[in-house]
Amino acid sequence: MTRQNPETHTERSGDTIAAPATPPGAGGVAVLRISGPAARTIGETITGKPLKERVAHFRSFTDADGSVLDTGIALFFRAPGSFTGEDVVELQGHGGPVVQQMLLRRVLSLGARPARPGEFSERAFLNDKLDLAQAEAIADLVASGTESAARAAQRSLEGAFSGRVNALQSRLTELRVFIEAALDFPDEEIDFIAESDVLERLRVVTAEVDALLDETRRGQVLRDGVTVAIVGLPNAGKSSLLNALAGRDSAIVTDIPGTTRDVLRETLSLDGLPVHIADTAGIREADDQVEAEGVRRARAALAAADVALLVIDPTQPEAPQRALREEFPGGVRCIEVINKSDLAGEAPSVDETAGRVVLSARERVGLDGLVRLLHGVAGLADAGEGAFSARTRHLEALRRTREHLARGRQQLQELELPETLAEELRLAQRELGTITGEFLPDDLLGAIFTSFCIGK
Ligand SMILES: Nc1nc2c(ncn2[C@@H]2O[C@H](COP(=O)(O)OP(=O)(O)O)[C@@H](O)[C@H]2O)c(=O)[nH]1
Ligand SMILES: [Mg+2]
Known part of the structure; x- marks a missing residue:
């Protein structure tokens, strides 16, 4: 199926849809959006007088028996000069959930039907106001x-x-x-x-x-972020690293090896990069059943990650710690984090070519180098102003x-x-x-727009 001709589509979608365009709950103002051929008539019936194009009308919104449901601003956009490309009326009333419900019910009683998720954007797309990537960008924004x-x-x-x-x-x-x-x-x-x-x-x-x-x-x-797993032997400082990056005590830190058992997940914004990070149990042969399960989960988190932060304690022999790298699944990129720089008496540093950083999680120094490395691995290092x-x-x-x-x-x-x-x-x-969306395989439209919120 190719993209439909806007005229024929408007004829086909002769119905008028309505939904709140603002989130549910209480707020100063709530916007009810109505789109379709009956939008104007519905708006004029509720406000009692004709609506001029692109003029803010301060009106009472009345129920069928003439009683006032709310007062607010009514706006009318004539097709095709609207978001959807159809006649659109927006009723901006008070942002109370009950008031909004009463007003919506009134609009529906006048012949509109509730909009499906993403249906306003879908109509905008079908009427050539936006292409598909732009419609998706609205949801992403x-x-x-x-x-x-x-x-x-x-x-x-x-x-x-x-x-x-x-x-x-x-x-x-x-x-x-x-x-x-x-x-x-x-x-x-x-x-x-x-x-x-x-x-x-x-x-x-x-x-x-x-x-x-x-x-x-x-x-x-930029949209979805990177998935990162913090791995290493017990006591390397993995949980301390998570806490340092998160800027708060998210994970329990002790000097007892095997403290972390479950995988602990956080989503952080590191200098604008969304990072879905998992702190994991230290990978070792565990005799304790709970720890063994933790190790299994650590490996699963590693397998699902884009990037592994291999935390190394330089006060311990490094070779066995680095040996973990051989177990990394293919496709996982690795950054070596030499932790505890304070103990090793080494200054924090970063080696971008080797993908290695020296820092102290406990003292929270050298983290900026790690964030820079992560941006590099995510391919964002040179993402200039033009990134889309x-x-x-x-x-x-x-x-x-x-x-x-x-x-x-x-x-x-x-x-x-x-x-x-x-x-x-x-x-x-x-x-x-x-x-x-110039070419539309079957089901593509549905798959995209149903993931949108109602009112979008
Ligand atoms: N001196 C120093 N100690 C650290 C550092 N990072 C972690 N530790 C200590 O190492 C021990 C193990 O830390 P933890 O984060 O629980 O390690 P994990 O087992 O890898 O999660 C704790 O006693 C921490 O205080 C650091 O950068 N410097
Ligand atoms: Mg831990």
């Missing part, structure tokens, strides 16, 4: 847990990410036109391949996809785009099959199109 994530989501909302995707689409279109034109002259096909710069053009486009993949990966980390937010879904689409390009290249180079290259380019474009 609302959900962002760090300032950098919020800024990145804002950039995606403004179209920074979609713009890059669209630029790639144009490049691929150019390449397809070029190849398909050549295919119309079959006799010259082989010469065309040999003489033309198709391969060079393909190389350039592939490099552009790679560059976008890199930035998208960063954007996904992205989702795993986008990353996967870009990876598949990349695969189609690689396969197309192979078909052309090894098998001299320009037709297959043309087909792979078409598939690459479809993959890119799923990011912005």
Whole structure:
């Protein structure tokens, strides 16, 4: 299915939807949003008088029997100049849960139906007010847990990410036109391949996809954060490190080896990077049943992590501590944390190439070096002002785009099959199109918008 024509869609979705746009609970103001062909009539019935476009009307909101439910501001946005692209009325009343309920009930009694989660954004998308990546950016902006994530989501909302995707689409279109034109002259096909710069053009486009993949990966980390497991032998100072990073006593610290048994999880913002961090039991052969279970859980946390912080106590033999590294599952990146610098009489330091940092968790010195290393490992070290937010879904689409390009290249180079290259380019474009929603596989819309909140 391709994206629908906005006109035909408006006809199909002839119903009017309503939902609170502000969170439930008590607050100064609550906004009730109504969108669809009946929005204006409903707003005028409740406020008793005509609503002018884009004018703040201070009115009473009345019930069916004429009694006043609330007083507040009514706003009318005429289609297509609204968030959804339809007629929209916003009733800004007092933010009490009961008042809001009464007003919503009144709106529904006048012919609106409750909006599904994300339905306002979905209509905005279907009416071409936003593309899919921008609609997702709205949800990400609302959900962002760090300032950098919020800024990145804002950039995606403004179209920074979609713009890059669209630029790639144009490049691929150019390449397809070029190849398909050549295919119309079959006799010259082989010469065309040999003489033309198709391969060079393909190389350039592939490099552009790679560059976008890199930035998208960063954007996904900004949105979702990195998962970190603190591991090491007992008493290395793992729990002390968690407490130092969290800035509070989250985990129990003692000099008794084997204190930590359960995995302790915290989500921290380290210089704007969301970090889901797990403190774990020291990995050793444990005879105690509870500790043995703790060790099993430590290994599971390690397997699920993007990054392991291997904490080493320099006052103990280092080789057996470092030997743990051999047990790390593939794909887990490791930062070596040489702890207890105060005892070792060593100054805190950081070696970015080796991925090693010397610090003291107890004295809380040298932590900035560790945070810097984490940013580097997350690929955020050079995330400049232009970083945009992205989702795993986008990353996967870009990876598949990349695969189609690689396969197309192979078909052309090894098998001299320009037709297959043309087909792979078409598939690459479809993959890119799923990011912005220009191409919509079945169920994609539902999968995305149902994860939104009601009223969004
Ligand atoms: N001198 C010093 N002692 C530390 C440091 N970090 C941890 N310790 C001590 O080492 C012992 C074990 O610490 P803990 O965080 O429980 O280690 P874990 O078993 O790896 O979680 C405790 O007595 C801590 O006070 C440090 O940086 N310097
Ligand atoms: Mg511990």
